[in-house]
Amino acid sequence: MKKCLFFTTWFLYMFLSPFYLFPSGTPQIADWVVCFLSFLIFLDIILSSKIQIPSGNRMVLIFFLMFTIYSFIINIYWSVALDNLHILINSLYYIFNLVVIFDILYLYSLYKNYFFNFFLITLILTVIAQFIFIYFEPIDNARGVGFFNNPNQLGYYALLTTSMILLNDHYIGKYKLLSMLGVSASIYLSLISLSKASMVGIFFLIILHTLNNIRALLIIICTSVITYVLIAGIDYENYLFRYTVVSSAFGRIMMIGHDMDDSWEGRGYDRIILYNDLIFLGAGEGAFERYDTSMQGELHSSWGTLIFCYGIPGSLLFGAALLRVCMMCGFRVCLYLVPALAYGLTHQGLRFTLFWILLSFVLLLKNESLKNSGVINSINVRTNH
Numbered sequence: 001m002k003k004c005l006f007f008t009t010w011f012l013y014m015f016l017s018p019f020y021l022f023p024s025g026t027p028q029i030a031d032w033v034v035c036f037l038s039f040l041i042f043l044d045i046i047l048s049s050k051i052q053i054p055s056g057n058r059m060v061l062i063f064f065l066m067f068t069i070y071s072f073i074i075n076i077y078w079s080v081a082l083d084n085l086h087i088l089i090n091s092l093y094y095i096f097n098l099v100v101i102f103d104i105l106y107l108y109s110l111y112k113n114y115f116f117n118f119f120l121i122t123l124i125l126t127v128i129a130q131f132i133f134i135y136f137e138p139i140d141n142a143r144g145v146g147f148f149n150n151p152n153q154l155g156y157y158a159l160l161t162t163s164m165i166l167l168n169d170h171y172i173g174k175y176k177l178l179s180m181l182g183v184s185a186s187i188y189l190s191l192i193s194l195s196k197a198s199m200v201g202i203f204f205l206i207i208l209h210t211l212n213n214i215r216a217l218l219i220i221i222c223t224s225v226i227t228y229v230l231i232a233g234i235d236y237e238n239y240l241f242r243y244t245v246v247s248s249a250f251g252r253i254m255m256i257g258h259d260m261d262d263s264w265e266g267r268g269y270d271r272i273i274l275y276n277d278l279i280f281l282g283a284g285e286g287a288f289e290r291y292d293t294s295m296q297g298e299l300h301s302s303w304g305t306l307i308f309c310y311g312i313p314g315s316l317l318f319g320a321a322l323l324r325v326c327m328m329c330g331f332r333v334c335l336y337l338v339p340a341l342a343y344g345l346t347h348q349g350l351r352f353t354l355f356w357i358l359l360s361f362v363l364l365l366k367n368e369s370l371k372n373s374g375v376i377n378s379i380n381v382r383t384n385h
Contacts, residue, residue, distance in 0.1 A: 006107055007118055009037040014122045018130050018157060019147045038099050041106055052109040056328050057363050061102060063321035068094045070314050078284030087286035093351040100353055104360040108367065116364050120168055120175065124182035127161045131185035144192030152347055155195025160340055160354045162186040162202050164361045166209045167336050171369055197346050201339030208335055267346055268299035272308050282311030302344030325359055329366045
C-alpha cells in the first residue's frame, strides 16, 4: 500500500511537471503533488525512525543544504535592508528543490532497483506523451512553448530529459528501444522551442553518446524518422507546418553570436564587474532595479546568479555539491552533464526543478552501476546486457 502510494504520487508529479497552468514563479499543480509526496515521506520517517541514505549521497545533500541555508540568510539580510520581501521568496525555490532531491534519494533507499526502473519509465513515457500532446497542439508563436510558459523552459526540459535518458542508455542500458523513442521525442521538443542552447546541447550529447556506440545513432535516426513519418500520415497538413517550424531551427543555430542578447552585457554579466563589491558575500536574488546596467531584471545565467547573488560562500557551497557528484560518478558521467551546466551560462536555470532531479538521477545511476557491476569503480565500466 505504501509503495503504491509513493510510486503513484511520483508518477503524477513527473507527468504533470511539464504543464504550467499558472505564471512562472508560482506553484504549479505538480509542485503541490510533490509537496504531498514530501508529507508522506515525512510521516514515513517519523513512523520508521530511520533514514537509510548512502553516506556519499548524504554529503551531496549536506552541501546543498548548506547552500540553501546560506541563500536564506543572505536573502533575509537584503530583504530587511531593502524592505523588499520578494527577495526572500527566491530562497523558497532552493528549499523546494532540496526537498525533491531528498525525496528521490529516500525513495531509492527504500525500493532500490524498483524505484530506479519506475523513475526511468515514468520519465520516458512523460517525454513521449509531451511529444504527442504538443505535436497536435497548434503553434501560435514562431517558437513553440508546449505547455510551459516560454520556449526556453521547453528547450531546457528537452535537454535535461535527453541527458538522463542517454546516461541510462550508456551506463545501465535498460529499455533501449523505449529510451530511443524518448530521445527522439526530446529532440523534437528542443527543435520546436528553437532554444539555441538546448539544440546545441542535445547535439553534443548525441555525438558523445555515439562515439563508442554507432548503433545508438542509427537507432535514434531510425526511430525519429519512423515516428515522424507515421505521424505525418495521420495529419499531413499539420506535419508540413511542423516541418517548416523545425527547419527554422537550423537558421536559429546559425544566428548564434549575432542576436542582441548573445553578448556579455546582454546576459547581465557586466553587473558582476560594475558592482564587484557585492560578490564577496552576495547581493541577494531580487530587487534588480537597483542596478544601472544595460540589461534590466535578473541575470540570464545560473552561474552568474550564483556568483553575484550568493557571493563566494554560496558559489563554493554549490560548487562543492557539484564537485562531490562528479567525484562520485567519474569523468565520463560529468561529460553528460556538460550541456546542462553549459546551459546555465546563458540562462537562469537554477530554480528549474528538473535540473536538480538530473543531479539526483546521476546519484541513482551510480548506485545502480555499483550494484550491477559489483566493483567500486564501476561507473567507468560499461554494463553489458
